[in-house]
């Protein structure tokens with residue numbers, strides 16, 4: 001049973017992208033504020049954490065997807081409010097992969113879907129600036145072409161980049177009513193702009209000032225109907241994080 005003071009709202013975030021771009025590292029950094037180098041790439045897991053966003057208590061669930069190429073991307077799309085498509089700035093193939101995903105996602109029939117579906121194109125590994133092959137402008141161009149938000153970050157860095165990327169995107173979603181309109185798929189009424197001015201420096205600015213409060217609490221076990229459905233497939237684990 002749902003505890004009395006439990007968040008009324010869940011926000012689902014799916015991390016997509018080519019293998020080795022840093023999806024698992026991103027999620028673990030967000031959940032634990034730690035960077036861990038190696039992950040089992042065959043595990044598809046969902047992690048949840050309670051956050052206070054603009055005064056509203058929200059359960060944020062992040063899904064670490066695997067095998068984006070062969071599986072139907074609609075599976076994540078119907079689950080996710082925010083779809084973060086990650087690429088590695090040192091690997092142009094990972095951007096091409098991300099672009100194909102964005103194209104496929106753009107064909108989703110949104111009118112039959114209850115979720116909001118914002119997309120964010122995220123260039124990771126800015127600490128490897130000297131090996132960069134995808135410019136920030138190129139990433140931004142691809143994002144704009146597909147109506148996605150855009151940011152760059154360094155999961156391996158010490159900064160608050162990862163948390164700010166998620167919070168900034170969530171900030172633009174919380175407090176807004178969901179709309180079945182297909183235009184929501186590509187709308188971006190707040191822009192995340194990232195500035196990397198050194199090896200691992202990162203900052204995020206929003207057009208509107210952040211309503212986010214820097215507090216996150218212990219998450220509690222609560223399976224949404226959608227997650228329960230996924231568990232039936234046997235491919236998902238739900239993990240809850242304590243700060």
Ligand SMILES: Nc1nc2c(ncn2[C@@H]2O[C@H](COP(=O)(O)OP(=O)(O)OP(=O)(O)O)[C@@H](O)[C@H]2O)c(=O)[nH]1
Nearest residue numbers: 019020021022023024025037039041125154155156
């Ligand atoms: N230098 C650097 N390495 C990173 C960064 N983020 C992730 N990595 C490394 O990139 C490799 C891949 O990271 P993962 O998080 O496993 O990538 P993934 O996208 O989940 O990969 P799959 O599980 O195969 O889909 C690991 O060796 C990470 O340590 C980063 O910001 N900078």
